[in-house]
Structure formats: structure tokens, C-alpha cells
Amino acid sequence: MDHAVVIGASMAGLLSAAALHRRFALVTVLDRDTLPAADAHRRGVAQSRHAHGLLAKGREVMDALLPGVTAELVAQGASTGDLQRQARHIHAGKRLARGDSGLTGLLVSRPLLEGQVRRRVSGLSGVRVLPNRTVTGLLSQEGRVTGVRLADGEPIPADLVVDAAGRGSRTPYWLGELGHQPPQEDRVTIDLRYGTREFRRAHDHLGGDLVVVIGPTPDSPRGGVALALEDDRWIVTLAGYGEGPPLDLAGFAGYAATLPAPDLGHLIRSAEPIGEPRTYRNPTAVRRRYERLSRFPDGLLVTGDAVCAFNPLYGQGMTVAALQAKALLDLDLRPLPYFRRIAAVVDAPWEITVGGDLRLPGVEGGLTPKMRMVHAYLDRFHAAAAHDPELARRFLRVTNLYDAPTSLMSPVALLRVLRNGAPRAVPVPA
Template identity: 35%
Template sequence: MAINRTAEDRKKALIIGGGIAGLLVARVLSEQYNEVQIIERDACPEQPGIRAGAPQSFHLHQILPRGEVILDSLFPGFTAEILAHGAFPIQKNTLIQMINPYGAIPFPSTGGEEIKAGTYSRALLEWVLRQRVEDLPNVNFLYHQQVIGLETSANDGQLTVNGVYIRERGQLQQRTTLLADLVVDASGRSSKLAQWLSDLGYDVPESERVTSAIGYSTRYYRIHPEKRNLGVIVIEGDPATGNSSGGVLKAVEDDIWSVCIASVGGNYPPTEAKGFDEGLAQLISPAIAEAVRGAEVLTEPRGYRIPECVRQHYEQMERWPAGLLVIGDALCHFDPVYGQGMTVAAIEAETLAMCLQQQQEQPQADFERRVLQRMQEAIYPAWWRSVLEDLRWTGVTHKGPVELKGVKLLHKYFEFCMKQSTRKLLEQMQTGDFNPLYMSYFMMNWLFISPRDVINARTLFALLEGETHEEKQAILTEMFEGYEQNIEAALEEIVPHFTFEFRQPPVSM
């Protein structure tokens, strides 16, 4: 039953969960298995909308540029299709603006005479992906079914997962066994995998946790007819003043603005109309508050809270059952404020596709364990970045197998990167010049490049160009306070060695 068998023996794969991660995995596995079945606890949707199993779908979601590249690779024509379903078209005059304490950067749209990009809700994204997956001849869905356990067998001390036990959602008596050559847990934050493994006698490592006390509040507006060029506005918080609230305005399908206020550290945004308006006014920029002024309100604000973010470390287990994999939020769920979750799920699916291809060309034992390790390598840069950002705010704590190094220094470093990159980009927009160095900080946040491509002495000194000698010395002295070694050695000590392979696209402004 293990994956290291020949491709001819790979007859059936089961996926627990039909959300974004499950759909992406189904697309990948459809090329390797004769049959792929997705077990979904919700009913079959008849149109794009909020599923009971994904209540967060009401709230603003964003897939980062890296994720969209992968989607277009897995589903050729994806962008054109989601535009055809009504996604907000990014055109030549569409404003996509990022605002931080150091300025407002208007990123150029990728639109032109021919519209090649759009913005959309999570509900529409999931709908379009599901339609594409349903069109695959060897993929089918089993709706309104709940997975309640793993079916296993043992041979010479090696446990193999042969399938799952399911029952109709809401029914407590009868259960059915589904057999398969591979089971993938893509059930999200509600995953029961850790408990199932423990029940089977496995020693499950303690999970890594960030107690972030995240809250966000979302409200929908009809796009103001005189402001139809506003596509995306992102407003960040300001650690210097302790204002942890950020805001996002995003145009989506059906002529709607989705507007969200988010915060970390237990400072939960308001969920009633007057408080929501006040919350927008208290952001570091009035841009979103001014945009929605006079716009038709479509919904009341709705809140959502996440007490902590969790990363499982199954790759540390000495034993792992054959025929079992895990992906998406079931493996690691992030602070949604940074918009990494769906993009990381796409990266994981891409990673699985590469692992399967390599296994087909050069079969090796313990495939599942090696996939778990590769998945962790794919997750780590985004997780590390997210945890560091959350730790900027009072009340946030991190507990894991490895203590993060140089947190204060890294906070200073990233703040300096954001400040200099913002100022330099705004200067270049005035002069017409372009140096891709000043996009590096943002490319890292969009998961295109490794943090090590940004956190190094060469980049630091390049960002210091233009400062006087005295200013440089003052910045470096304050940043590296308490570090006796040289700058290169200090950064080498605190930045992990990320082994994941990044794929950087051409960059221009």
C-alpha cells in the first residue's frame, strides 16, 4: 500500500476535505492515481457561497502572487475562467496600493488593453477550482460525509493506512469503510489526525504554537460608482505607536468591496456598524475610510477570532504509517492577517507534485516520511515570517521545539527594510528608475524569494546607501545592540538555513 510501489499499483487515493487544499491535491493526484475521491463533510454547493465547514469564507481572503502563478500552472486558463465568472478585472487604471507607516506605494496593475488579472472572494475561488476538479474524469466527490478514523493493517511492524471510516454527517450509528492506496488529510484546522495517530500507538510530537489572539471584522459595500478604479488598498499597523490594527479593501465579484479590519494580540476589531466606522478611522491612513464614504452598505460587520496558530511536526516522528499524507491547515495553519494560507497550500501541492514525479522516476522507500520533510521545508519560510510579525505585538507568545533567535534584531531589520524600500520605491516612481533590490522585501513577503535573500550584509549596506556616515553608524549601532560579532556573522547566526527552492519571476515597476 505504500507509495514506493510502481505507478501501475496506484489505484485509488482518498482526500479528507474538499476545501482549497483538498482541491489542489486532487488535481495533483489525478495525474498519478486511477481514481481520486474527495470526502467532504458539507453538502454539494449549488453556487459560490459560504460553506458551513468554512465559516471564515465570509471574510476577506487573498492569494499571494506566488499562489496565483501556481494556480495557473495547475489549472491552465484559471485566470481567464475566474474573470469569466465575474472576478473584478484589474485594468490599466486600477489602483493597488500598500500603505505602511513610511508611505503609500501604488503598485502598478498587470492589466492593460487585455485584462490578465482579477480579484475575487474565497467563495468564488473555491467554486471555480471545484468546477475544474469535477471536470477531471478520474476525480469524484462524496459529500455530506464525515471521516471518523483510519483503517489500518500491520505487517512486520510497519503500519499501513488502507483507507478511512466514514459516516453520514449527523448520523451516529452506521459507519462505512472506504479503502485506498493513499489517504491525504486536507481537513483543515479541525483535523483529528494527531488524535488518530496517538490512538494507533504513535508518539506524536508536541505541536508548535503561537498564541496570537487574532481577530478580524469584515463588512461588504457596493463599489462606489465614482471610485471603480479602487481594486486593493492594504493598510498595515504601526508597531512604533502600538497600533496593531490593519485594514484591507478589496474589490471582488458582483461589484462589491470586501473591507476588513484585523488585529493581533487580543485587540479585537469592532463588530457593530458605528464601531467598524471608527475602527477604519483609527487606522494609520484614512484611505479606506474615505473610499467607503458614501458607498452603499451591504452587510453588517461580522467578526472572527483565532486564539492561536499551530504547526504540527509530524516529520519528527520516528515512525510514520505508510499510505498517509497531510497537507494544508491540517499540517500548519497561519495567521490569516498576512494572507499566506492559500498560497502555502498551493506551494504544498506543487511540492507534492514534484515529489511524486521524482518517486516515479527513482522509487525510494519511506516516501511518505520524505514528503513530510519536504512539506516542512515548504512551510517554514512563511511560518517563520508570520511568527516573527506576530511577536511584534504585546501579549503574543511562541512555544515550539526550537526557540527563535534574534527576534528583536530581526524586528529592527525588517522595519528598516520596509522603511528604506518604501522610500526608495517612491523616489524611483518620480524619476522613472527601477532597482529590483527595493522590491526584495515585498517579494519575500509574497513568498517568491527566501528571507536569506533579504537578510544579509550585502542587502543591508545597499539599503544604507544615501545615508551619511554618521547616520549609517547610528542605525547599525542601534540595530545590532548586544551583538559583539560582525554584521555578517550576527545575521548568519539568527537566520535559519531555508532549504526550500524558491521560484522568482521577473520583477518590474
């Protein structure tokens, strides 16, 4: 095939281009932003000043699409480490046991990560990344998408168009113009509000650990994360449902002190603040159910946040985008088979995030009886994982998208939960 067009130079768009260049003679990535020459925040990535988690599975897939990119990022100051041995995970109010997970995390700022990926993708044979190009419509012929139209009226013909334009994707509207139904949307109103500050990182902070993750609980619907970044920095993001942290240093530290564990509060009080604090609000998590459509125009695919925009507190977006880019390597690029493939990628992280959010006060929607039983079991699972490194490792494999959530309820896991002193596990329906 000759030409593929990708709408959006997001991480989803860039990794999609990395996959498509193996299939197409020419790949053109179009972005409405002025893309920075140096690694810097840009307007089109509103969350880039906040903590970004790239899960171990996402790093692995990114390295498969762009061999050696992790090593290149480490050479520029990023860190890697075992996500159980060198990280502090507090979930359901329980501190998970340490051990060797075999899961390698990559700690890097969004500007450096995106900048290096953009440099690598731009250097691929037959790939061009063009800034200041706003796509306003699709070209079509006999029901097939044949390219895109830019704001200045310029047509760009293509054999395949991939929409990686994020939450603001216009594909649902464009489908109507082509005589197709838009996809059903699943929405969860979360009203997540968060604030971020950066701090100077000393080597003795947190005993040399690289990551702190503190999840919210029904009794304390606040959470936070600290990640070690290049240039000896910490980035600390604190978040709440319906209310966020104050940005002044005293208020930020006070908010951290209300979390289910004291680690972030201690770090904030002991580290030197640098830079300006930032805030952000995410009102909803949205999943567009393209896989349920019976008709869809050939020549058009959708990926990344344009398909599913997760609650960012869980850090799954970039990894899911990488897995969806990998799905573009399949020989069958017809829309409906593609959407079914990526639905299987989205199902588990969507189940994890929505199930977790619906437990929290202020999140709209009710828990089903099955969800209640699952959560009752997981509370007991986390209690056991606080002193069973193997259970902690199994949990991290699920949250890093290696294993299905059902693996936490396997006979072996159930036995360890019972044997390791947690309250009696409740049965979970199949």
C-alpha cells in the same frame, strides 16, 4: 496506483486532488458538508465571509494545477492586477513605493474561488467529490493505512489517504490508535479578532487601485485589508489583537481611523455599505511538526491547515496549500520525505508571521536577540522602501513567497537601504 482519498473539499483538498489525479486512476474527495451547487458560503469554511488573499505565487501554482482557472474566474467577474502598481501597502507604518512588480494578484471572493476550483476538479477524469461524508477513522493493515471509515461504518479502501481536514484534523489522534506518536505542535497565542463589511465599489474609489493592506505595528496593533471583488464590491476586514472592531458602521469607520494609515477609513466613509457585517476570532496559530517524527504510517499524508494554520491576517494559507499540493506531484510519496518537502514550504511564511506577531503587545512569547535585530533592520528597510520601488518589489516578492526572507538582507538590498535615506541599518546575524 489505483485510488487516492482526500479528506476535506477545502482549497487544500481540492488542489491536492488536482495534483493526485495525475498519479492515480481514481481520486475521491470526501467532505462532511453539503456542498453548495451555486457559489455560496458554507459551514465548513467559517472564514469565507471575510477577506481572502490568494498571493501571486498561489495563483501561479493554481493555474499550473488547473490550467486556465484564473481566466475562468476573471470571466466571472474576478480582477487581476499588479500587486505593486495597483495596490496600497502600508507596513511598519510606511507606505511602500509604487512600481511594476511583475506579480499578478487575483482578487476574488472565497465562494467564487472555491466554487470554480471545485467545478474544475469535479470535472477531471477519475475524480469524484462526495458531500455529506464524515470520516471517523482510518483503515490499516500491517502498519500501513489502507483507507478510511465513514461515520455510517462504510469502509473506503485506498492506496493513499491525504488529510486536508483543516485545523480540526484527527490525524494526531489516529496516529495514537495506530501506535505512533503525535507530532510536536508549535503554538502562538494571538487572539486575533476581526470583523468584515462589504461595500458597493465605484470605479473612482481609491483612484482605481484594487487592494489596500495596512499592517499592524507595535504602537498600533491593528490592521486591515480591502479587496476589490466581483459584482462591483469591496470587502473590508479590520482586525486587532485581543479586541476587534465594532460592526456598526460608525464604529467600524472609527476603528479604521485608528489604523497606521487613513486609506481604509476614507473608503468606509465614502462607499455604500451592503450586506450584513460578520465577525470572527482566531485564538492561535498552530504548526504540527510532522517532519520531526521518526516514524509515520505509510499510505497517509497531511496537508493544508492540518499541518500549519497561520495567522489569517497575512493571507498565506491558500498559497501554502497550493504549494503543498504541488509537492504531491513528486514521485516519492513516502510520508517522511513528503513532510520534509512541505516543511521547506512552510518555514518562510511561518517565520514571517510568527516573527511579526511576537512584536505585538498581547501576543505570548518573547523575541530572541536575533529577532530584535532583524526587526530593527526591517524598520529601516521599510523606511527606505517608502521611496525606493525596487526595495518595495523585493519585499513583495518575499511576502508573495517567491523569495526567501534573507533576500531582503542581501548586499544589494543593504546598499539600497543605506543609500535611500533610511536610518543606518543595523547588522543582522547570519
